[in-house]
Amino acid sequence: MNDTLSVNDFSDDVTDQAALFPLLSDKGDRRLIVEWIESHDSYTLVDPDQPVETATFDCCIVDGEMLQTHAETLRARKRKAEPALLPCLLLIPGADLSVIETDRGEIADSVVFETADEVVSMPIKKAELEWRVEALTRLRTQSLRLKKRTETLELFKQAVESSGHAIWMSDATGTIKYVNSEFESITGYSRTEAVGESPELISSGAMTDDYYSDLWETITAGDTWHEEITNQRRDGSQYVADQTIAPIVEDGEPKAFVAVQRDITERKEIEQRLSLYRDIVERLEDPIMLQSCEGEFRLVNDALCSFAGLSRDELLGDGEYEFMDAATATEIARQKQRVIETEQPVEYSVEPTFTHTDKEAVFYTSRYPYYEDGELTGTVAICRDVTNLDKRTRQLKVFDNILRHNIRNDVNVIRGRGKQLQDELDGDLKAAADVIVERANGLLTTSEKSRKITDGLSDPRDPAPVDLGQVVRNLAEETGQKWSNASIDVSAPAQLVVSASDSIDTAIEELLINAVVHNDSDEPRVSVDLTVDSSWGILRVRDNGPGIPEFDRNVLESGGAIETLSHGSGLGLWLVYWTITHSGGKIRVDDREQGGTEITIRLPLAAEK
Incomplete structure (x- = not known):
């Protein structure tokens, strides 16, 4: 029996010997059968004293008494082995039919024929025993192989049906014989509609004739085809698929084809958008970079390479320390850490010294957190080259300082002369002198507010924590001392720390002074309330x-109306607007029912350290 294999009903392991289990009550018959089994290299002996419930065997040789005793157990073992055969060979004395007959003369089907696969009478010749056992063990082996193939095919079918890719199979002519459920989902065609058709069913017309010629030539030659293809769904919409078609070859000839399609429409759309974005980024004259949380460059554009004096390959994997002064690189690293810790964008300006080029630049940088699959993995920075703007700002600031200095000097002279006239004149001439002094004071006030605005616009520092309660109490006290006829009440917590521009005290002072100076009441009253929302x-x-x-x-x-601002109070109010806006706050103005004005300012609370 060298051409047979053995797999027991509890395992798929393959052996080269069939295991025989002699389940015999007659000691003489058992001895003869055991000796016969041991004399064959094709068989192994299963210990006859093993329990029937646990014995592992390929064929059971049983006599009538043992059949009657263990019939139910043997039947259960056979059912469990299905669809594989677990054969039993029944030995009965030639003249004893009691095993297969009932006391009423009927054949005991449930006892014998549902359990035994062959029935032979004793004594039996060794040649016949050899033939009978060999036939049963061969059937056992064949049934095991068929079972294994069936299980493999079922597993393959489940895998194909569970696949996230569209799979279809065709015969050698290309006629579709099978499609899986994902094919139905992607294409919109049901199995009934697809089977019997050719793959032209999903042709979009987007592929050339040469494409299909090359495809068919490749797979009919026995080779695998792997390319992208644009197909058409049942509803007329198109999709892009990564397609593999493999031939199933028998005797050197393709007998069928199996195609696997992975829908990559979304990926292709993303790639196209990324390509467009990459082109835009590369064309920009401002440096743009993507860096890991550790500061290593993962993406850089040509503008950055130009400023750095290094190629893209030289920059990737490194950081700013490779091409600029250490102080600026350290400041940039600090700003990156702010973004990583707060997961909020930051804006800052730097003026680096490049170590590989002689270029000069002032960069105003916006840096944002960068996420992949919802996880923070780095930062993206857009560096606006404001070198020329910075130079103009500095020039304008110098010009503004010179102009204001000259105006202040001249106005001071005018005011001084006006005061002299006030002291020496009376009547209409004194009134004219009063106007001169008043207007001179107004010009000086406007000049001072203009200076504060220019300073703020030319050097806009980032908002910082400020104890707003302390600022308000100090300013209310100072304003009350200057205008003793005014009543200024403050209601504020002991401490209220907000994030604000460093000109916040000037802005609040402007509001308090306006509330007093422009108040036509005999007793100006101002209330300042601080709360948290x-x-x-x-x-x-x-x-x-x-x-x-x-x-x-x-x-x-x-x-608004900045182009028409001409008087001091207008400039002061614009300074208030700019300060609050730069601080990330908001302003609202309301008329009070009992008369007067209510100005509400919202400033973000400072982050706790």
């Missing part, structure tokens, strides 16, 4: 004056 610090300034003009309201709330 969620993540905001709220500042409310209320007065009992005549209300705020529409022009000034527009300046405060939207920064």
Whole structure:
């Protein structure tokens, strides 16, 4: 029996010997059968004293008494082995039919024929026993192989049906014989509609004739085809697939083909967008970079390479320390760490010294957190080259300083002469002198506010933590001392720390002075309240004056009408607007029912350290 293999009903392991289990009550018959089994290299002996429930065998040789005793167990073992055969050979004495007959003369089907696969009478010749056992063990081996193939095919079918890719199979002519459920999902065609058709069913017309000629030539030659293809769904929409078609070859000839399609439409769309974005990034004259959380460059554009004086390959994997002075690189590293810790964008300016080029630049940088699959993996920076703007700003600041210095000197002279005239003249001439002094004072005030605005615009520092409660209390006390007829009440917590521009004290002072100076009441009253609302610090300034003009309201709330600002109060209100906006805050102006104005300012609370 060298051409047979053995696999027991509890294992798929393959051996080259069939295991025989002599389940015999007659000691003489058992001895003869055991000796016969041991004399064959093709068989192995299963210990006859093993329990029937646990014995592992390929064929059971049983007599009538043992059959009657173990019939139910043997039947259970046979059912468990299905669809493989677990054969039993029944030995009965030639003249004893009691095993297969009942006391009523009927054949005991449930006992014998549902359990035994062959029945032979004793005594039996060795040649016949050899033939009978060999036939049963061969059937056992064949049934095991068939079972294994069936299980493999079923597993293959489950895998194909569970695949996330569209799979179809065709015969040698290309006629579709099978499609899986994902094919139905992707293409919109059901199995019934697809089977019997050719793959032209999903042809979009986007591929050339040469494409299909090369495909067919490749797979009919027995080779595998792997290319992208644009197909068409049942509803007329198109999709892009990564397609592999492999031939199933028998006797050197393709007998069938199996195709696997992976829908990559979304990926192709993303690639096209990325390609467009990459082209845009590369064309920009401003440096753009993507860096890991450790600061290593993962993406850089040509502009950065040009400033750095290094190639893209030289930059990738390194950081700013490779091409600029250490102090600037350290400052950039600090800003990157801010983004990583807060997961919020930051803006800053740097003026690096490049170590590989003689270029000069001032960069205003916006840096953002970068995520992959929802996880923070680095930062993206867009560096705006503001070198020329910075030079102009410095030049304008110098010009502004010179101009303001000259104006202040001249105005001071005019005011001094006007005061002299006030002391020496009376009547209409004294009134004229009063106007001169008043206007001179107004010009000096406007000049001072202009200076503060110029300083703020030319050097806009990042908002920083400020104890707004302490600032308000100090300014209210100073304002009350200057205008003793005014009542200024403050309601504020002991400490209220907000994030604000460093000109926040000037802005609040402007609001308090306006509330007093432009108040037509005999007893100007101003109340300042500080409260907290969620993540905001709220500042409310209320007065009992005549209300705020529409022009000034527009300046405060939207920064509008800046081109028409000419007087000191207008510039002051615009300074308030710019300060609050730069701090990330908001302003609202309301008229009070009992008269006067209420100005509400919202400033973000400072982050706790």
